[in-house]
Amino acid sequence: MILVDNEVVLHIDNVKAGYVVGRRFIDAVSSVSLKLFYGEVFGLAGESGCGKSTLLKVIYGYIEPPLKRIEGSLILRTKNERLSLHELSDDELKRRVWWRYMTWIPQGAMSVLNPTIRVRDHFIEMFKLYSNIDKREVYRLTTEYLEALGLSKEVIDAYPIQLSGGMRQRIVIALALLFNPILVLADEPTSALDVVTQKILLEQLLKVQKERGFTLVLVSHDMDVHGVFTDRIGVMYAGKIVEVGSTDKMFAEPLHPYTKALIGSLPRLGDKSIRKGLSGAPPDLADPPPGCRFHPRCPYAMDICRREEPPIIEIEKGRIVGCWLYVKG
Amino acid sequence: MVIPLIELVNVSKYFGYGVIGLVRFPAVDGVDLKIGGEKPEVLTLVGESGCGKSTLAKIMLRILRPTSGVAKYMGKDMWRLKRSEVRRFIRDVQPIFQDPMDTFNLFESVESYLISAARNLLKLNEEQATERIAQTLEFVGLTLDKVRGKRPQEFSGGELQRLSIARALLVQPKLLIADEPVSMLDASLRINILNLLRSAKEEFGTSILYITHDLATANYIGEKIFVMYRGSIVEQGNIEKVINKPLHPYTKVLLDSLPDYRMGREWFKKQLPQTLRTVIEVREMLLKGCKYIYYCPYKTQQCYEKPIMIEVEKSHEVACWMYYE
Numbered sequence: 001m002i003l004v005d006n007e008v009v010l011h012i013d014n015v016k017a018g019y020v021v022g023r024r025f026i027d028a029v030s031s032v033s034l035k036l037f038y039g040e041v042f043g044l045a046g047e048s049g050c051g052k053s054t055l056l057k058v059i060y061g062y063i064e065p066p067l068k069r070i071e072g073s074l075i076l077r078t079k080n081e082r083l084s085l086h087e088l089s090d091d092e093l094k095r096r097v098w099w100r101y102m103t104w105i106p107q108g109a110m111s112v113l114n115p116t117i118r119v120r121d122h123f124i125e126m127f128k129l130y131s132n133i134d135k136r137e138v139y140r141l142t143t144e145y146l147e148a149l150g151l152s153k154e155v156i157d158a159y160p161i162q163l164s165g166g167m168r169q170r171i172v173i174a175l176a177l178l179f180n181p182i183l184v185l186a187d188e189p190t191s192a193l194d195v196v197t198q199k200i201l202l203e204q205l206l207k208v209q210k211e212r213g214f215t216l217v218l219v220s221h222d223m224d225v226h227g228v229f230t231d232r233i234g235v236m237y238a239g240k241i242v243e244v245g246s247t248d249k250m251f252a253e254p255l256h257p258y259t260k261a262l263i264g265s266l267p268r269l270g271d272k273s274i275r276k277g278l279s280g281a282p283p284d285l286a287d288p289p290p291g292c293r294f295h296p297r298c299p300y301a302m303d304i305c306r307r308e309e310p311p312i313i314e315i316e317k318g319r320i321v322g323c324w325l326y327v328k329g
Numbered sequence: 330m331v332i333p334l335i336e337l338v339n340v341s342k343y344f345g346y347g348v349i350g351l352v353r354f355p356a357v358d359g360v361d362l363k364i365g366g367e368k369p370e371v372l373t374l375v376g377e378s379g380c381g382k383s384t385l386a387k388i389m390l391r392i393l394r395p396t397s398g399v400a401k402y403m404g405k406d407m408w409r410l411k412r413s414e415v416r417r418f419i420r421d422v423q424p425i426f427q428d429p430m431d432t433f434n435l436f437e438s439v440e441s442y443l444i445s446a447a448r449n450l451l452k453l454n455e456e457q458a459t460e461r462i463a464q465t466l467e468f469v470g471l472t473l474d475k476v477r478g479k480r481p482q483e484f485s486g487g488e489l490q491r492l493s494i495a496r497a498l499l500v501q502p503k504l505l506i507a508d509e510p511v512s513m514l515d516a517s518l519r520i521n522i523l524n525l526l527r528s529a530k531e532e533f534g535t536s537i538l539y540i541t542h543d544l545a546t547a548n549y550i551g552e553k554i555f556v557m558y559r560g561s562i563v564e565q566g567n568i569e570k571v572i573n574k575p576l577h578p579y580t581k582v583l584l585d586s587l588p589d590y591r592m593g594r595e596w597f598k599k600q601l602p603q604t605l606r607t608v609i610e611v612r613e614m615l616l617k618g619c620k621y622i623y624y625c626p627y628k629t630q631q632c633y634e635k636p637i638m639i640e641v642e643k644s645h646e647v648a649c650w651m652y653y654e
């Protein structure tokens with residue numbers, strides 16, 4: 001994976017967003033900066049509640065109260081234009097960006113397919129909204145897409161309620177890819193599936209991703225899924241991205257103490273040696289601890305960690321970590 | 330011969346489904362099982378969600394009554410016990426649920442709940458009960474001071490699961506039945522709970538039945554495994570043997586589907602049989618023969634009959650006609 005700046009599809013810079021609930025502010029995406037590259041599979045890892053889904057919503061621009069974006073910029077680079085997503089209105093996002101350049105598969109999307117509408121009609125609706133292809137062509141394209149994802153023609157005529165979770169999820173993915181987006185945001189697409197179905201789905205997803213070359217952001221709390229599926233990983237903890245790196249290096253040599261704990265606590269088949277977890281629990285994002293947000297649970301915490309937030313530094317090309325242990329001098 | 334603590338003999342449980350429950354399907358189908366012999370052990374029951382694990386657990390916990398077959402406690406039909414025997418059963422067999430909230434009463438402080446549990450089941454006075462609770466809490470890494478006056482909502486998920494383990498261990502049961510006890514917890518906390526279960530066996534001499542969809546955690550704490558598929562046990566035995574040399578075609582698929590970061594993209598090279606990609610409906614639950622028949626690349630005419638459990642090597646059995654001689 002070569003990380004060259006002109007290959008950047010999305011530049012997220014210093015984005016801050018969260019939920020306004022009464023007088024509390026839940027700081028779920030806290031000054032996140034990140035570059036996503038053309039054609040890569042980027043994994044967003046971290047435990048539940050750390051802000052993964054919120055970050056995805058903010059990238060997509062699906063911002064509804066109580067969610068609020070406070071600051072930061074998001075620049076999307078398509079072949080012909082450079083779009084400042086943070087400056088676009090909902091209407092402009094809808095018209096110019098969503099489905100065409102960028103799609104979002106929300107967490108649990110497979111359960112929001114309308115159970116009373118045949119699978120085929122979900123596609124026809126989409127085409128009606130976003131293009132002016134005639135019905136026959138729509139049917140042909142739909143069949144083609146679903147077959148590429150390993151689904152039969154019968155499925156197209158079925159109602160979602162008649163289909164298994166794995167199949168509904170494939171349909172949701174097929175819908176997301178309909179207009180050949182350059183960036184696909186998938187939030188825990190396999191978390192509700194059993195492992196066998198998960199494997200089949202991941203296989204097919206990777207195959208279409210390779211064929212079409214879109215950038216795929218995969219949110220998952222499952223480190224093993226990241227390990228087999230992604231090219232690069234960003235690890236989130238309590239609203240912050242604490243480490244970014246290529247998947248190989250991240251697992252071979254995790255840098256951040258949180259990443260170390262996350263990987264070190266995973267049981268392996270054929271290995272019964274005792275593993276250690278972390279003490280405590282992630283903080284309340286309405287009232288995060290000062291300094292490094294991980295310090296109350298960190299086995300390496302030093303004085304400075306309790307007072308000051310660690311800077312995010314690039315240790316080597318593409319290897320980013322936010323931890324005082326790596327700040328020299 | 331030692332009488333097993335719990336024994337299931339050809340146990341099935343049917344549920345109705347469809348508009349008025351006209352179609353009845355077996356959530357548990359002809360299960361034979363023995364738990365709790367001379368030595369305490371950690372057993373695991375592994376299968377995908379919906380395969381009947383929780384129904385089986387509830388049968389063993391005497392929450393559900395089997396539709397057919399017999400569930401025995403100390404050699405006697407669980408549903409024909411005397412009142413004193415039921416009390417002993419409750420002391421001996423304790424549950425831990427997926428959602429620790431299910432264990433506690435939202436309106437009662439955790440402390441008073443623990444005290445009443447200890448007093449009612451153990452007939453201890455308040456002082457003895459408090460002492461027993463303090464000991465048990467210490468084992469799960471908590472103290473009475475930390476617990477005092479708090480209601481369940483005030484604890485984190487990890488703490489609450491520790492508390493429900495403490496609650497279960499309070500009566501020093503012979504068997505803990507833990508149904509997906511860590512699946513709602515985050516990875517960094519999950520392992521702590523598994524470590525607790527692991528040491529509960531040593532500290533309290535309690536057998537554990539750990540129920541999960543996750544083979545890796547089962548392997549981490551288990552000595553013996555039961556692999557369940559659509560209501561039936563398809564393979565069982567020593568966990569190392571089963572994982573190193575899976576016999577049932579389903580067990581093989583399950584193992585090949587388990588993502589492992591150590592393999593990276595190579596993991597995708599482990600191909601699953603094409604037969605898994607076919608579209609199948611719930612009706613297969615009604616099959617009389619092997620439930621795996623539609624997906625199995627090796628099926629023969631014989632597979633339309635229910636396979637019997639065959640001992641292929643010592644402590645390693647499989648219910649598959651391929652191994653029948």
Ligand SMILES: Nc1ncnc2c1ncn2[C@@H]1O[C@H](COP(=O)(O)OP(=O)(O)O)[C@@H](O)[C@H]1O
Nearest residue numbers: 019026028047048049050051052053054066285
């Ligand atoms: N609609 C909402 N209103 C208020 N708080 C929310 C809402 N959605 C999420 N949160 C909070 O924002 C934080 C981040 O949540 P989320 O982005 O869903 O995390 P993840 O996807 O990593 O599990 C959590 O503290 C969560 O409780």
Ligand code: SF4
Nearest residue numbers: 292295298305323324
């Ligand atoms: S900055 Fe300090 S507390 Fe935070 S992870 Fe690094 S060593 Fe631990």
Ligand SMILES: [Mg+2]
Nearest residue numbers: 052053107187
């Ligand atoms: Mg989420």
